[in-house]
């Protein structure tokens with residue numbers, strides 16, 4: 001089905017189901033995993049993005065469930081369910097609960113909410129509900145639940161848009177940097193490199209600062225590191241890269257700690273050696289390849305400056321005996 005102009009009428013007397021699915025999928029949502037149990041106490045659940053809140057007093061929520069869903073049959077028996085708001089780290093779990101596998105709960109840690117419905121404690125938030133009403137609507141049932149208990153955590157939510165999952169943290173970092181120069185640094189602490197993430201479930205990256213941050217040198221990168229408990233002296237430039245998916249130019253320096261680190265947020269700021277690096281959970285391809293190159297070059301004792309040239313890039317050797325060069329030095333030497 002090709003794209004149709006935003007302003008144009010479809011010209012179809014009836015609504016094409018695939019196109020309808022795509023158009024309603026343009027409404028970006030979070031992702032939930034709705035969990036329940038049947039009269040035998042067996043656990044069931046499905047991934048659902050049709051969740052919405054309905055009423056504040058009484059506290060009501062709804063989710064639209066396809067009538068042939070097995071979880072719906074179970075929910076009708078127990079008349080309880082929980083809505084788990086999925087975190088970025090629960091992408092795999094959300095994919096699993098969107099299948100009709102019989103063993104969706106195998107090796108998944110759950111707890112029981114007050115109603116007995118299973119909950120995933122590491123979700124962004126969860127709501128424990130008693131069935132209030134079921135309203136038939138086309139091929140789905142609108143399941144309305146009264147909230148009896150709930151909790152929220154600190155993880156970042158998973159998103160869904162036009163048939164694909166997305167990480168809210170990726171979108172946050174992209175929108176903050178669009179069109180800018182971003183300053184970033186590899187902080188080396190005895191062979192371990194400092195990485196940070198936006199929150200639990202977020203992707204790990206080098207500490208960075210957008211170039212327009214209040215006119216501070218290097219976008220305030222050094223101030224940010226000092227606040228995080230890793231005061232750093234910036235040394236040489238290690239990589240100049242255009243990050244297309246973030247629409248920014250990244251200037252990545254190498255830095256050394258200028259004092260003993262005392263990280264304020266140890267959950268989200270950590271030093272990693274090559275073996276312990278969460279390679280699959282790094283922000284993007286560039287971060288992964290740059291960090292691999294760094295560890296390799298460090299073990300060989302010589303570094304190179306990577307510069308994007310438009311057709312890939314080139315690496316020039318870096319001479320690691322930096323001399324400081326102030327304005328006064330320049331005036332004295334150059335006249």
Ligand SMILES: Cc1cc2nc3c(=O)[nH]c(=O)nc-3n(C[C@H](O)[C@H](O)[C@H](O)COP(=O)(O)O)c2cc1C
Pocket residue numbers: 031044045046047048049050051064065066068069070071072094095097098099100160
């Ligand atoms: C992101 C996403 C959102 C979904 N939202 C819904 C939904 O709101 N309602 C629904 O009935 N199915 C939804 N599904 C499909 C169900 O998860 C899927 O049909 C599942 O296999 C049903 O499992 P069950 O038969 O064990 O209940 C969604 C799937 C995905 C990937």
